[in-house]
Amino acid sequence: MNAEQQYIDLYSQQRELIARRSAPIMNALRDEAFECFRQAGFPSRKVERYRYTDVAAAFAPDYGLNLSRLHIPVNPYDVFHCDVPNLSTSLYFVVNDQFHEQAQPKASLPEGVQVMSLLRAAQEFPELVGKYYGTQARARKDAVNALNTMLAQDGLFVYVPRGRAVERPIQVVNILRADVDLMVNRRLLVILEQGAQAKLLFCDHAIDDRKFLATQVSEVFVGENAHLELYELEETHAQTSRFSNMYVSQQAYSSAVIDSITLQNGLSRNRTDVSLCGEYSEVTLYGGVIADGQQRVDNNTLIDHRAACCQSRELYKYVLDGQAVGAFAGRVLVREGAQKSVSQETNANLCASRQARMYSQPMLEIYADDVKCSHGSTVGQLDEAALFYMRQRGIPEAEARLLLKFAFMGQVLDGIPMSSLRDRLHYLVEKRFRGGLGKCGGCQNALNCER
């Protein structure tokens, strides 16, 4: 049986069950998504965007799905102690794809701000959710969108109404937890209305020694003059495959910082698609990848300058060891009429072992003349002269290498505006380089497995 067929069969047979446990707004798009998936199937590696990831192979194994929404017993506070020093957050949990209602932060959010289950939001605010849901992540654009739209039953909803600023960062911990190999389809909807401000921090963890396959489709709307900081930190394990598609649309004068850091994973394919729809909007994308063993990380970004006078910056850095495979494809598109666009894209990579592979593909596609666009990409190793200098001063070679790697990655972290998070990430990255486990410091209790 080919990889597509099991999903086609699954949906054909379980259509009723999936819909019954979800909301009408989400159900409305399923059949169309199914049709798209049935026709197009999984993209082969000949499709430019999927050159570096074999999607069909990742989706081929037989995973279980929790379509009947059985409650998975878990006390997130038992398994997760992310006490980021000096980082006071409003902490929420999503277990697999279910919003954990029992564990809510004590401090309340500003009036009108919602952080809740997408399923509940679709029932309580059908107009609001209906206006945005599925408008950016079109099923016909991409197989992962189609599959997610067809199967996702729940997820997370974040809404910040006009003019509201949420000072305290909203931290969402996604926990993958199951007793069998599990596929999770999660959906995220983030809406910042005009002039709103918010900081979101997503931490991905897998706590069971099982195989996980997670698809996550996020639609993020940043209104006029709004400001969003969104951080994603992945610390799962070698048996986790993650396919994330994030669509961000920005209106005039808005700004966004989107940061994606992968420390531990199995296979990750992160697509970030930013549309600068309004004039004078700005976006900064940061990405950091530290990979060894058999880790595979494929970051694929598109920044679409649709309006004039927008700015984009992009910095992705990879440190690859062992047999890790890293891929970066960043496309900047400046459309006709998007004059005065400024774009800068940088991808720097360190390969530390013979078997590590790096694929880098920074692309510029420009249809307007009054622009300043540049990109740079490097693949190399640590500077021998710097190493020599340090050793001359009595720093052991291993330590010197570590310092240099850490400094190399530092550039990605230093750009993070939230200082407490920056410090925390410095700590995590250093720990990761020291070969220490790749788990968030707080998770030792739960993660006492051998890996």
Added chain:
Amino acid sequence: MMEEKNSFVRQVAEKKYEYGFTTDVQTEIIEKGLSEEVVRLISAKKGEPDWLLQFRLNAFRYWQTLEPPTWGHLQMPEIDFQDISYYADPTRKKAEEGPKEIDPELMKTFDKLGIPLEERMALSGTAVDAVMDSVSVKTTFREKLQEQGIIFCSISEAVREHPDLVRQYLGSVVPYKDNFYAALNSAVFSDGSFVYIPRGVRCPMELSTYFRINARGTGQFERTLIVCDDNAYVSYLEGCTAPMRDENQLHAAIVEIVVMENAEVKYSTVQNWYPGDAQGKGGVLNLVTKRGHLRGANSRLSWTQVETGSAITWKYPSCVLSGEGSQAEFYSVAVTNNFQQADTGTKMIHIGRNTRSTIISKGISAGHSQNSYRGLVRVASTAEGARNYSSCDSLLLGSSCGAHTFPYMDVHNETAVVEHEATTSKISEDQLFYCNQRGISTEDAVGLIVNGYARDVINKLPMEFAVEAQKLLGVSLEGSVG
């Protein structure tokens, strides 16, 4: 004032493509269409040995299984491969006529093109192989070159006179299975140049080929094979023009270069095929596969190209760096104006240890044109200490054109250092203002700035070509400012 400016622009536009004449030479053209019979007919007309016929037939059969590639950033018109004549021979007035004599009309053509076929050669010191439509019409300076053991002749002659050499190397760098157009060319190639530089010989003059498509409804499928043996050196130039016709003409060539130990090859192209008119009608479809194999240790190959013509350019001169310490360079200026489209760049495949490659690419787009750089740098796991530096810049003149950069870097060795940088911008207003202030008109100022911008590449061309290339840059861009 405005009117004056417009009239000037119009004048320029009218004179623009000065090689657009056709020559009334009697040409023998075979029926349009492509089939196994046509392949056999071409082979028979050239009196080829059986192995070459089999090579063609294999390529043809393989070609039939392929689809044209669509990955380029190009809007390619559909090509009807059955509506093209695959063989046109301007030298045959009548089939039964005796020894080949060059038609005086043909000589005039090459005179108009400024190609010195006879005595002028002695002054400029360049040996020329001129190819019109499908057939090589004249190769100069052969005897002189022969004294040193250098073989420079048309590939048809080489098949007859040096079959072992041709058989050994033909298809060894670009196999017929390489891609759609390579398979097509391998099936129907009609002529081209063959160069062999023996061991230790430094070729005393520039070798040059001039290509011209003349006959209507024909395609040109030439094939060039250059073999540079140990410690040898050669510099090779290629130029091309075509008449103005309002249909698209197909040009699908293959260039193969083999570079042995310590040898060096410089390959320069000034490509000025007819680009189509200002409305984007007609023009040559330039779909070319060029590749060099640096087999020997410390071998060197440099590609320099100035691409100003063609309605569509699809061309990636590549280097396979197998020899230890081999070095490859790629310098390119691609200019597109009106509705021209170019998707061009290079591939650097590092296989040997301590191999080095440099890529300098300058794109200039004006009018409604689309200009893309597409390049691959691959470092295999065996390429210890490989080094690559790529820089590609794009300049935009006008708000309706596009400039794109698609670099690929695949690094499979931890000791490799690969660097790539690219910028895209328009001509700095400060620079224009500075020139204007000093009494230089905007149009001249743009010319100056563009020439300065392309200098890194033009400096790499042999002198005679550099002058021509500079003029071409000017002509290609005239009328695009304002």
